[in-house]
Amino acid sequence: MRSLALRSGRRFGLVLLLFGLAACARPRPTAPAQVGSGSGAAAFSAVTTATPGPPVPSPTPVVGLPAADTYLAAQTAAGRFSGAVLVARDGRVLLEKAYGLADRESGLPNTPQTRYHIASLTKQFTAMAILQLQERGKLQVTDRITNYLPNCPATWRDITIDELLTHTSGLADYFSLDGIDALLVQPVTPAQVVDLFRDRPLLFAPGSSCTYSNSGYVLLGEIIERVSGESYASVIQRNILAPLGMESTSYGALCPPGACAVGYETAWRRAPNVDLSLAYAAGGLCSTVEDLYRWDQALYTTRLCSQQSLDAMFSPRVRVAENVAYAYGWVVRNVSGRRRIAHSGLLYGFSAIIARFPDQRVTIIMLSNLEDAPLTGYVDVLAGQVFQ
Secondary structure: OOOHHHHHHHHHHOHHHHHOOOOEOOOOOOOOOOOOOOOOOOOOOOOOOOOOOOOOOOOOOEEOOHHHHHHHHHHHHOOOOOEEEEEEEOOEEEEEEEEOEEEOOOOEEOOOOOEEEOHHHHHHHHHHHHHHHHHOOOOOOOOEHHHOOOOOOHHHOOOEHHHHHOOOOOOOOHHHOOOOHHHOOOOOOHHHHHHHHOOOOOOOOOOOOEOOOHHHHHHHHHHHHHHHOOOHHHHHHHHHHHHHOOOOOEEOOOOOOOOEOOOEOOOOOEOOOOOHHHOHHHHOEEEOHHHHHHHHHHOOOOOOOOHHHHHHHHOOOEEEEOOEEEOOOOEEEEEOOEEEEEEEEEEOOEEEEEEEEOOOOEEEEEEEOEOOOOHHHHHHHHHHHHHO
16 A cells, blocks of 8 residues: 555645646845835734625525536536535625535535635635735745744755745655654644654755745744744634634634535545644645635735735746746636636645636635545636636
8 A cells, every 4th residue: 555645745745736837947036125014013913903704605505607507516426526616706606506425424415614624725824924924024035934943954044935935945845755654643743744854955956946845834834933922823813814704714624513524535435534733834724615705805905914915925926837927825827818816725635726817806716525626627617607
């Protein structure tokens, strides 16, 4: 039997391949102008003036795209999809519906309120927390990580926060390393995860190339904790989830019985249970399509951060293929002449994707408890239905 570690690259570390991304190169960035106007003494406090999030759609399925609904129902019947979908345009939900079973053993159906592991979609929340800290004068993305992480190996001395955000640090992806098997099914600390790759040689000089690395986002989580003085979960909860009313989103699989979907490798085989502490700031969040729609709508506003920070988050920073670039926790590409800002996620038994066409105000969110569901292909089909 193959070890879980050998299989984990497909299940978590190679998520960017879903967007056709490969190794990339770029010059080291020059220091940008400081984002925001916070002083060094500014407190990293919870947002207290946020207005409520967009209305949560009715539990009654919304089917404004009947051809898409028919297509997804057929894919579900064929054993290729199981999960929930939300498609919106100009702030109006066009399709919100769930398909298949959240728990095949008990016959529990998926619903739009079912919670799923969102895997690498977590990275965009981690990036937002970093940008919020920057606005408060607590750090700069051009800072070296050694300013915030004590006892770093000598090989890390030139790595910047920006390079962690853009997968250009040269750090090996810990999900592909020996030793991960022993950490899969029990709670672990970030320090235990870092120990997996701390003494590994860099794959390349920082800033000289690009390889998708969950390790970088683990270090970002540690930086967030050290700079804020709070746990990663607390920072995300107080400064993003609570202000937006994302009550069904949490770090780790903490939800009432029956609220979380069970993950499956295929339509017939249950996936192994994995403790989400192993994914940490790289992939440890659970959410629903409705909560991610709240997140999407907030990104059209300055409720969480300034427009300057939003522009920084979505700006292409590392060119990885023709018309494809990586930003801060997002992949930016041109699709049929339209700008698409998206990211996918893959973790034992679960797959996820959020695709935003901001110029047309179109969003497609798909969360699945079927690991091999081809969500990127489904997004293309759904986008075709919206834009026809």
